[in-house]
Amino acid sequence: MSTLATPQIATTTWNIDPVHSVAEFKVKHMMISNVKGQFAKISGALTLDESDLANSRVEASIDGASIETRDAQRDAHLKSADFLHVEKFPTLAFKSTSISLVRDGELAVEGDLTIRDVTRKVLFTVEGPTPPAKDPWGNTRVAVSATTKINRKDFGLTWNAALETGGILVGDEVAITLDVEFVKA
Numbered sequence: 001m002s003t004l005a006t007p008q009i010a011t012t013t014w015n016i017d018p019v020h021s022v023a024e025f026k027v028k029h030m031m032i033s034n035v036k037g038q039f040a041k042i043s044g045a046l047t048l049d050e051s052d053l054a055n056s057r058v059e060a061s062i063d064g065a066s067i068e069t070r071d072a073q074r075d076a077h078l079k080s081a082d083f084l085h086v087e088k089f090p091t092l093a094f095k096s097t098s099i100s101l102v103r104d105g106e107l108a109v110e111g112d113l114t115i116r117d118v119t120r121k122v123l124f125t126v127e128g129p130t131p132p133a134k135d136p137w138g139n140t141r142v143a144v145s146a147t148t149k150i151n152r153k154d155f156g157l158t159w160n161a162a163l164e165t166g167g168i169l170v171g172d173e174v175a176i177t178l179d180v181e182f183v184k185a
Contacts, residue, residue, distance in 0.1 A: 010050040014142065014182035016060060018042055021180040023062050027152070027171050037069035037078070039092075046182050056099045058109065060180075062092040083157050089116045097121075109146065115155040124148045124178070132184070140184040148176050 024038045044060030064086040067078050079086045096111035107126040112119045128144035135141055152158075152174050 011055075012048050012050065013185040014046040014048060015185055016042060016044045016046075017141070017181045017183050020143075022178070024177045024179075026175040026177075027173070035069060035074075037067055037075075039063065039066045040068055041066035042180070044094075045185075053099055053101055053107075056096075058094070058096045058099070058111075060094045060178075064090055064092055085116060094122075107144075113150070113155075116157065118155045120150070120154050122148050122150060129182070141181055142184075143179070143181045146178040146180070150174050150176065 018041060021042050022038050023042050024036060026034045026036045039062045041063035042060060044058065046058045047056060049055035064084045065079060067075055067084065069075055069078065078084055081088075084092075091114075093114045094111055096109050098108075098110045100108050102108050102125075105127060107128070109124040109126050110121060111124075113122045124146040125148070126144050126146040129142040130144075132140045132142050151172050152170075153172055
């Protein structure tokens with residue numbers, strides 16, 4: 001009787017290191033400049049299939065109340081029902097649906113982004129992952145940088161104010177940048 005060897009799938013899990021990761025955004029203010037902000041609390045994991053990248057997946061969540069734009073009044077407004085409504089929708093979430101190699105060092109990660117209980121498909125352009133590196137405590141780490149742009153109105157973030165000189169106070173397009181460090185589980 002012979003035993004057939006089953007192929008081993010090299011799947012590893014990598015957890016987001018929240019201390020070394022940041023989710024940032026940028027949006028036009030008064031049609032003349034950009035306001036930048038970030039979320040301090042991000043968590044999630046990458047399941048990496050080293051034999052077939054297409055079988056990999058990533059999930060992340062952001063605590064909406066951790067928003068920081070360097071202005072307490074603006075932060076309070078962004079947490080209110082006019083924008084994120086964090087009392088009712090405390091978490092922003094992303095779950096990948098496909099990961100593909102665009103070229104060496106660049107990935108396309110498509111998935112479902114949920115803000116205010118509205119889910120839309122988004123496509124992130126991702127640099128990385130970096131080659132694995134050992135930290136001084138023996139943990140293995142990799143990092144990625146990801147970018148995308150969304151229309152905030154697609155997620156129910158419709159509040160705005162008309163300007164006396166014409167135009168609007170808050171732009172519709174939001175640029176999102178993620179710099180994420182993962183630790184091998």
